Amino acid sequence: DSGVTQTPKHLITATGQRVTLRCSPRSGDLSVYWYQQSLDQGLQFLIQYYNGEERAKGNILERFSAQQFPDLHSELNLSSLELGDSALYFCASSVDPGQGQTQYFGPGTRLLVL
Amino acid sequence: EDQVTQSPEALRLQEGESSSLNCSYTVSGLRGLFWYRQDPGKGPEFLFTLYSAGEEKEKERLKATLTKKESFLHITAPKPEDSATYLCAVQVPSGSARQLTFGSGTQLTVLP
Numbered sequence: 249d250s251g252v253t254q255t256p257k258h259l260i261t262a263t264g265q266r267v268t269l270r271c272s273p274r275s276g277d278l279s280v281y282w283y284q285q286s287l288d289q290g291l292q293f294l295i296q297y298y299n300g301e302e303r304a305k306g307n308i309l310e311r312f313s314a315q316q317f318p319d320l321h322s323e324l325n326l327s328s329l330e331l332g333d334s335a336l337y338f339c340a341s342s343v344d345p346g347q348g349q350t351q352y353f354g355p356g357t358r359l360l361v362l
Numbered sequence: 363e364d365q366v367t368q369s370p371e372a373l374r375l376q377e378g379e380s381s382s383l384n385c386s387y388t389v390s391g392l393r394g395l396f397w398y399r400q401d402p403g404k405g406p407e408f409l410f411t412l413y414s415a416g417e418e419k420e421k422e423r424l425k426a427t428l429t430k431k432e433s434f435l436h437i438t439a440p441k442p443e444d445s446a447t448y449l450c451a452v453q454v455p456s457g458s459a460r461q462l463t464f465g466s467g468t469q470l471t472v473l474p
């Protein structure tokens with residue numbers, strides 16, 4: 249158990265819908281990262297937050313957005329869902345965004361868009 | 363563009379048959395190389411972080427090494443419970459960004 253929690257574990261929805269994925273980082277960690285894992289793309293970085301502020305964006309679609317709240321939990325919002333958005337979504341956390349910091353991953357949310 | 367390549371894509375071993383997994387990288391200014399283990403449908407589980415060429419780390423049957431161009435994950439006398447996908451990732455300096463760039467993984471199967 250990494251100490252990172254994610255809810256829900258599974259999500260089934262239809263195209264065009266909007267969903268929210270939630271992540272609670274390890275106790276004491278200030279940085280949160282979101283990654284997407286699909287069969288053909290592997291693990292891809294989406295977005296990074298540190299202490300409530302956005303730090304970096306990766307391959308995140310404009311239909312996707314995220315935020316980190318004062319209690320440090322983070323939410324990833326996915327809207328206008330398409331079939332291709334079906335994937336595993338992971339949250340990771342680290343103590344701070346210093347270089348070389350280990351990121352610990354949560355169990356993931358499996359999203360299926362029908 | 364930063365690249366991380368893992369080989370082989372898949373590896374089948376008999377229990378007790380030692381082997382090595384390779385992770386080669388072409389990055390500028392490596393800030394850390396990370397090894398994770400991932401079971402099907404689960405989140406990546408952290409194994410090792412390596413920072414500089416010549417560094418080695420061990421944990422049970424696993425040993426990770428780092429050179430200037432590649433890293434190896436050596437598995438000694440593996441057991442069936444070592445079956446998993448092993449992922450390698452690198453972190454490079456990019457302003458305030460600290461994301462990891464992952465390889466595609468090596469799927470290891472250890473047969474009893």
